[in-house]
Amino acid sequence: MSSAQPVPAIISGQPKAATLLARSAGSDKIAHAYLFRGPDGVGKRDAAIAFAARLNCDTLENGAACGHCPTCRKLFSGNHPDFIHIEPDGAAIKIGQIRELKKALSFPPLEARHRVALLADVHTMRREAANSLLKTLEEPPADTILILTGDEAGGILPTILSRCQVIPFFALPYGHVAATLAREEEIGEDEAAALAAAAEGSLGRARMLHKSGLLAQRRTIIETLLKYSAAAPKGVEPLLNLAEESGALKETLPELFDLLRLWLRDLVITAIGGPAALIGSRDLQPLSASALQRWSLPDLIERFDLLAEAEKQLSRNCNRALVCEVLFFALL
Ligand SMILES: [Zn+2]
Incomplete structure (x- = not known):
């Protein structure tokens, strides 16, 4: 994932990773390969850049990267020649990208004490590409550190896992x-x-x-759903329009379905008296109360299944607007 946001000079919101990496850098016991493992969007890429800065900064301040020396500036603006960043090409990192990486690493670093190659989302990597990386992972060239990022699900091949020092990342507060x-x-x-x-x-x-703007779209859908009587919905035009509109979302439609699922989960948590801290749909509080009056726990469970069915159809490339229409009417 690339982002236009400025990268902080320190690892923030991830105290465990920050401690482990600071210890690693401070003791000069730097591993040659790390796996930053945790959910998407919690700062793994930024942490890799901050770690590279910590290892290469010209004027460390209290044991941390200064953030403003020429080396730091190049790293944090994404312009350092010895920071190599490889992202999945399409769905996964491909074997051709690994070959190019190996070629690049066959030359010495241009200016860094520690060159860093960041390979993002290695859980998407197929066996062929992974196998091609193994030797480099085990014995990268001198002055080169590999940082892999991946999610916490089971998708990372054991051959990769066993060759890396794993640094855990968590959902941010x-x-x-x-x-x-x-x-x-x-x-x-x-x-x-x-x-x-x-x-x-x-x-x-x-x-x-x-x-x-998906939260607003979710709210409109839920508001609309709750206006209808399930038994005999009348004046269904607005619901049809919403289905049309949602169907046109294209690649963010699965995200909208995710949000609806999160809401159903929150309703179930509330229905069984679970901890309020888990509630992810706090923008829907008054609507959730009326939804809980309308649907029993078995009703809610049934709606999970309806949503799963709609997702299945979506993945089979069925007509999106139609999938939404069927789903919205079934949810009533
Ligand atoms: Zn610096």
Whole structure:
């Protein structure tokens, strides 16, 4: 994921990763390969840049990168020749990208004490590409450190995992995400808090939700749904229009479905008296109360299944507007 946001000079919101990496850099026991592992959008890429800066900064301040020397400036603006950043080309990092990386690494670093190659989202990497990386991972050239990022699900091949020092990353505290977002986007506290909760502690996802306006779309859908009587819906025009509109969302439609699922989950948590801290749909509080009066727990569970069915159809490339229409009427 690339982002236009400025990269902070220190690793923020991830105390465990920050401690482990500071210890690693401070003791000069630097591993030759790290795997930054955790959910999407919680700062793994920024942490890799900050770590590269910590290792190469010309004028460390209290053991941390200064953020303003020429080396830091190049790194934080994405212009350092010895910071190599590889992102999936389409769905995954391909074997051709690994070959190019190996070629680039066969030359010595241009100016860095520690060249860093960042390979993002290695959980998407196929076996062929992964195998081609193994030897480099085990014995990278002198002065080169590989940093891989990946999610916490099971998609990372054991052969990769066993060759890396794993640095765990976690969902960010909602307050941290909200404060960062409020500062970056100049939005109000309430809106920032709602976005942070809906993104479940992923700053990257919160930024996407802000940009896409999906929370507002979700609210309109739910408001509309709750206006109808399930038994005999009348004047269905607005619902049809919403289905049309949602169908036109294209690549963000699955994200909208995710948000609807999050809301259903929150209703279930509330229905069974679960902890309020888990609530990700805080922007929907009054609507959620009327939804809970309308639907019983079994009703809610049934709606999860309806949503899953709609997602399945979406992945089979069925007509999006039609999928939304069927879903919205079924949810009533
Ligand atoms: Zn510096």
